[in-house]
Amino acid sequence: MSRPTRPDDSGNADSNDSNDSNDSNTDAVVEAVLDARGLRCPLPVIRLARLVGDNPGVREVTVLATDPAATHDIPAWCRMRGHLYLGAQDCGGHTAHRVGVRPTRPATGP
Amino acid sequence: MLDAASGPLHPRARETLLAALEAGWADPVRLYAEGRQARALLDRSREVIADGLGVRPGEVSLLPSGATALARGIDGVLHAARRRGAGTVASAVEHSAVLVAGRARALTSTAGASPLAEVPVDAVGRVDLDAWGRAVERPGMVVAALQSANGEVGTRQPLGAARELCRLHGIPLVVDAMASLGRDEAPADFDVLVGDGRSWGGPPLGVLVVREGVRWHWSGAIADVEQGRHDVTPWVPLALAAAEAWQQTLATRAQDAVDARALVARVRAAAALVPDTEVVGDADDRLPHVVTFSSLYVDGEAVVDAFDRAGFAVASGSACTSSTLEPSHVLAAMGVLTHGNVRLVLPLEAVRPGRADDVTAFVEALAPTVRAVRSRAGVTGL
Numbered sequence: 326m327s328r329p330t331r332p333d334d335s336g337n338a339d340s341n342d343s344n345d346s347n348d349s350n351t352d353a354v355v356e357a358v359l360d361a362r363g364l365r366c367p368l369p370v371i372r373l374a375r376l377v378g379d380n381p382g383v384r385e386v387t388v389l390a391t392d393p394a395a396t397h398d399i400p401a402w403c404r405m406r407g408h409l410y411l412g413a414q415d416c417g418g419h420t421a422h423r424v425g426v427r428p429t430r431p432a433t434g435p
Numbered sequence: 436m437l438d439a440a441s442g443p444l445h446p447r448a449r450e451t452l453l454a455a456l457e458a459g460w461a462d463p464v465r466l467y468a469e470g471r472q473a474r475a476l477l478d479r480s481r482e483v484i485a486d487g488l489g490v491r492p493g494e495v496s497l498l499p500s501g502a503t504a505l506a507r508g509i510d511g512v513l514h515a516a517r518r519r520g521a522g523t524v525a526s527a528v529e530h531s532a533v534l535v536a537g538r539a540r541a542l543t544s545t546a547g548a549s550p551l552a553e554v555p556v557d558a559v560g561r562v563d564l565d566a567w568g569r570a571v572e573r574p575g576m577v578v579a580a581l582q583s584a585n586g587e588v589g590t591r592q593p594l595g596a597a598r599e600l601c602r603l604h605g606i607p608l609v610v611d612a613m614a615s616l617g618r619d620e621a622p623a624d625f626d627v628l629v630g631d632g633r634s635w636g637g638p639p640l641g642v643l644v645v646r647e648g649v650r651w652h653w654s655g656a657i658a659d660v661e662q663g664r665h666d667v668t669p670w671v672p673l674a675l676a677a678a679e680a681w682q683q684t685l686a687t688r689a690q691d692a693v694d695a696r697a698l699v700a701r702v703r704a705a706a707a708l709v710p711d712t713e714v715v716g717d718a719d720d721r722l723p724h725v726v727t728f729s730s731l732y733v734d735g736e737a738v739v740d741a742f743d744r745a746g747f748a749v750a751s752g753s754a755c756t757s758s759t760l761e762p763s764h765v766l767a768a769m770g771v772l773t774h775g776n777v778r779l780v781l782p783l784e785a786v787r788p789g790r791a792d793d794v795t796a797f798v799e800a801l802a803p804t805v806r807a808v809r810s811r812a813g814v815t816g817l
Contacts (some may be wrong), residue, residue: 366754366762367774374817386625394754394762395775403771405711405731 359388362419366394370402377408377426385411388422396420438750439724439782440586440614445636446785448680452638455672463668466683473671480671484642487685488621488628496643496664497674500652501613501631504641507581507653507664508609508627509533511645512578514654520550520575524601526562526582526592527768528610532658533580535765552576559717560590560769568600579608583622586614587752587765589699589725591717594624601626605759607649616642617684617783618692618724627651636786637680638673684783692723696782699726702779705798709805715771724781727752729766730805732814733775741804742777745799750778757779775805 358377361369369390377383388399396413399422403410409425436443444452459476461469478492480639485492498504513521521544523537537551552570555563562581571579579601584591598608610625617635626649632640643664645651656663684691703714703726711731730738735753742749750756752763753776762773779797782790809815 343549365760367732367734371812371814371817374732374814378817392754393760397762397767397770397773401770402731404711404770405772 355382355384357383357386359386361388361392361395363391366391366398368392369395370398372422373399373402374406378380383429384426386424386426388424389416389419390422391419395422399424436748436782436787436790437779437797438748439786440750440780441633443637443782443786444638444676445680445683445783447683448637448676451679451724452672452676454504455675459671461671463671477669477671477674481673483635483678484681485644487681488616488630488642488644489623489657490628490644491647493662494646495659495787496645497669498641498643498661498665499669500639500641501611501633502530502641504631504643505530505532505609505611505613505629506536507641508629508643508645509536509578509580510655511651511653511664512607512609512627512649514638515650515652516577520577522552522573522576522578523585524552524554524567524570524573524576524579524606526567526580527553528556528560528562528585528588528765529580529582530613531764533611548575550575555795556768558769558771559587560585560715560765561717561720562592562597563592564596564600567597571601571604571606573693576604579606581610583610583612583615584619584722584725585716586722586780587763588727588769589721590717591615591619591720591722594622598624598626607651614725614772615722617681617688618695619722632673632677632680634679635684636783637677640669640677641672642677683785687783691784694784694791695723698781698791699724699779701794701798702726702801703728703803706777709802712805713772714777715766715769715776716766725779726781727766727776727778729753729772730775730777730809731772732812732817733805733808734812735774735776738775738805739810740810742797742800745800745804747793747800750780752776752778757788759779797809 411423461473463474466730540549543711616630628644706728754762
């Protein structure tokens with residue numbers, strides 16, 4: 326379901342301020358698109374958390390979602406997890422939510 | 436039973452209802468003895484309710500439901516003010532009887548003649564008074580609606596300050612007390628007040644109070660039934676049962692609220708210890724008997740089902756538990772997590788003796804139940 330993508334250029338061209346990360350993994354994928362269209366809550370947020378957890382280099386995720394709850398729950402997840410919600414764009418049949426990922430994952434509960 | 440938003444009946448209300456089937460069945464407008472008796476019983480019920488609210492019986496009308504009374508309360512102000520404007524101000528967490536109807540009026544009116552200003556709330560669900568002030572001063576705004584407290588998250592609203600801002604612009608304030616009557620102190624800062632018998636252990640019965648002097652006229656008034664605020668006389672047994680429950684509940688309200696608040700505090704503390712769980716709503720300035728929390732990565736339907744199988748009836752504001760598959764507009768307006776939501780509305784002690792034991796058992800079951808739901812969904816440690 327998730328399709329992490331790596332830009333062709335080698336530099337981290339993201340607009341967020343994650344460049345000072347001491348994550349030296351040069352293979353890090355910096356941007357990712359998560360296609361959560363058709364999934365109902367809480368699945369879009371679960372897939373988003375899983376993508377971010379599995380890909381520590383990801384700095385920005387675009388989540389495509391049709392679930393109306395995602396509009397509220399993705400920003401709430403960002404707040405609870407210390408990530409940055411960058412906004413939503415209406416793409417006709419679905420919404421694209423942009424998430425800026427904080428470089429180091431905060432500790433999670435058991 | 437931890438979802439008392441719509442019952443069960445107070446045992447005394449149940450007795451009264453059954454007895455009233457014998458004594459109060461007649462139509463109060465009939466002139467024979469049974470009709471006169473029914474009229475006397477209806478008048479008495481109205482007096483009891485008015486007395487507990489600190490208003491006059493003539494200011495009280497009884498309608499079929501709280502939602503009907505709320506819609507009617509707003510309609511009457513709008514109709515009376517129709518030459519000045521048609522705009523409605525309401526907080527973003529108001530009852531859907533306010534918001535859905537208001538949006539429909541805004542959509543169907545020509546050239547935006549009937550706007551609805553939805554005033555935002557903060558993260559605990561309290562209305563933004565600055566935004567409220569800006570909304571009520573907009574030209575064409577003629578009615579404002581605000582809850583005394585929200586029935587989903589418990590947060591009280593600043594009625595006094597909100598009404599003062601309304602008064603500056605000559606706008607009557609309709610206060611929806613459907614979640615709070617019988618649980619919290621009855622509001623005094625209102626021009627129009629709406630309640631529902633269910634919040635105090637009574638049967639479903641709408642209460643509409645229009646203070647004397649408030650310009651109010653129901654657009655559909657056809658007869659002087661219920662002070663011109665409804666088209667049918669209430670069924671007397673329902674009114675009697677609601678009045679009996681009201682009397683019983685008022686007599687024990689203060690202590691019941693103290694006890695409920697302590698029970699809710701235990702649930703809040705237990706929920707806060709569950710990983711990735713947010714307890715929602717104001718921690719102190721709140722209804723005594725309502726508590727809500729949301730757990731990350733948890734399916735609302737699955738968690739309600741898991742609690743049900745463990746013997747607990749709980750509610751949820753999550754999308755998957757609603758018929759529309761839309762999440763609770765209250766949680767959404769607050770910007771809190773809408774999935775994995777669990778809501779408890781504690782019954783009155785008189786309605787459910789031993790509710791403290793129920794809460795104790797729930798507090799023990801809380802963390803393991805959420806953990807089990809997460810484990811089944813494979814989201815542990817995310």
